[in-house]
Amino acid sequence: MKITDVRCYHLSYPLQEAFANSRTWVHHRTAHVVEIHTDSGHIGWGEGMARLPQEATKTHLLGRDPFDSRRIWLDLAEHGWGNIAAISAVDIALWDLRGKALELPIYQLLGGASRHRIPAYASGLFRRERADNTAALVDEAQGYADAGFGAIKMKVGQGIGYDTTNVGAIRQAIGKDILFAVDANCGYDVGTAIAVGRRLAEHDLYWFEEPVGANDVAGNIEVRQALSSLPIAGGEQLQGLTAFRDMISQRAFDIVQPNLSIAGGFTECQRIEALAQAHGLRVLPHMWGTAIRLAATVQWHATIPDEPEGISPQPSLFEFDMTENGLRTQLACEPIKTVDGYVPVPGAPGLGIEINRQVLERYAVQ
Numbered sequence: 353m354k355i356t357d358v359r360c361y362h363l364s365y366p367l368q369e370a371f372a373n374s375r376t377w378v379h380h381r382t383a384h385v386v387e388i389h390t391d392s393g394h395i396g397w398g399e400g401m402a403r404l405p406q407e408a409t410k411t412h413l414l415g416r417d418p419f420d421s422r423r424i425w426l427d428l429a430e431h432g433w434g435n436i437a438a439i440s441a442v443d444i445a446l447w448d449l450r451g452k453a454l455e456l457p458i459y460q461l462l463g464g465a466s467r468h469r470i471p472a473y474a475s476g477l478f479r480r481e482r483a484d485n486t487a488a489l490v491d492e493a494q495g496y497a498d499a500g501f502g503a504i505k506m507k508v509g510q511g512i513g514y515d516t517t518n519v520g521a522i523r524q525a526i527g528k529d530i531l532f533a534v535d536a537n538c539g540y541d542v543g544t545a546i547a548v549g550r551r552l553a554e555h556d557l558y559w560f561e562e563p564v565g566a567n568d569v570a571g572n573i574e575v576r577q578a579l580s581s582l583p584i585a586g587g588e589q590l591q592g593l594t595a596f597r598d599m600i601s602q603r604a605f606d607i608v609q610p611n612l613s614i615a616g617g618f619t620e621c622q623r624i625e626a627l628a629q630a631h632g633l634r635v636l637p638h639m640w641g642t643a644i645r646l647a648a649t650v651q652w653h654a655t656i657p658d659e660p661e662g663i664s665p666q667p668s669l670f671e672f673d674m675t676e677n678g679l680r681t682q683l684a685c686e687p688i689k690t691v692d693g694y695v696p697v698p699g700a701p702g703l704g705i706e707i708n709r710q711v712l713e714r715y716a717v718q
């Protein structure tokens with residue numbers, strides 16, 4: 353099988369209602385997508401967090417065999433493609449092609465599924481421009497509980513008053529049995545993260561995500577040690593195995609959250625997973641993107657074993673983005689949806705989805 357064509361797309365979906373995490377207001381959902389054609393007629397799809405240079409991509413990919421995906425990854429990284437978030441898109445598309453050529457889902461190429469439905473957490477609860485933010489957040493959280501989710505995640509990092517008021521109100525509304533994580537998106541310095549974390553820990557939180565800078569090894573360690581009863585999660589912004597090395601080996605996190613479209617695709621994320629497991633850390637992939645990244649993350653997450661395996665392991669929770677994004681809900685002909693709080697794992701070849709080209713063209717921009 354040889355690569356015959358490469359097409360790059362930049363997609364933008366305008367939101368009906370803007371929302372914010374601790375760092376920014378989101379008005380559009382954007383994505384960088386690659387489509388790779390082969391002489392066998394198979395087409396592979398991938399998504400990366402950074403824009404692909406179309407002509408350079410063609411130069412390096414035309415005539416190559418998708419089964420040389422690790423070799424291609426290394427060649428792209430060596431030839432000036434320092435941006436692993438762009439290489440990620442190519443890698444995901446090559447694994448999609450390999451699966452389609454062999455008529456196997458990617459989870460089988462990765463060594464087999466540990467689970468065929470993944471317990472999900474509802475990832476939402478952003479800040480919005482509303483008259484009563486607390487009431488709106490409580491309503492949203494209650495909706496997730498009513499839909500069968502056993503876990504939810506809320507955006508914090510918005511100041512100690514906002515965080516404590518809203519986390520307390522939501523915990524009271526959902527009761528004790530639902531796992532409740534919070535995510536500060538690197539919105540705090542170390543001292544503030546510790547002060548806020550101590551207050552929030554009273555509400556029985558499952559983890560505190562990105563309390564401080566994404567690359568701050570010492571800062572994350574300090575927060576983790578100070579908040580000994582509250583697990584620290586992070587890693588969604590890190591690119592490549594080396595970026596994870598010190599974070600994992602020095603145990604800056606309890607839970608490692610690589611993103612397939614940022615960290616380097618299946619090829620690199622398998623290595624990051626192995627490094628984390630060797631250090632006794634849980635791996636719960638981060639997911640924030642289109643139907644392509646959702647499908648890819650489902651394939652990988654299905655294969656990650658419980659560590660240790662037992663009769664009642666910690667749940668391997670899938671991050672299911674509940675916010676508005678037509679690129680996630682419309683780009684696949686049959687979108688992946690949760691059922692009673694679980695994500696079913698598609699068994700079709702490759703990523704297990706078909707792309708709706710009308711939707712792709714509708715949201716393509718220059």
Ligand SMILES: [Mg+2]
Pocket residue numbers: 535537561562588
């Ligand atoms: Mg996050």
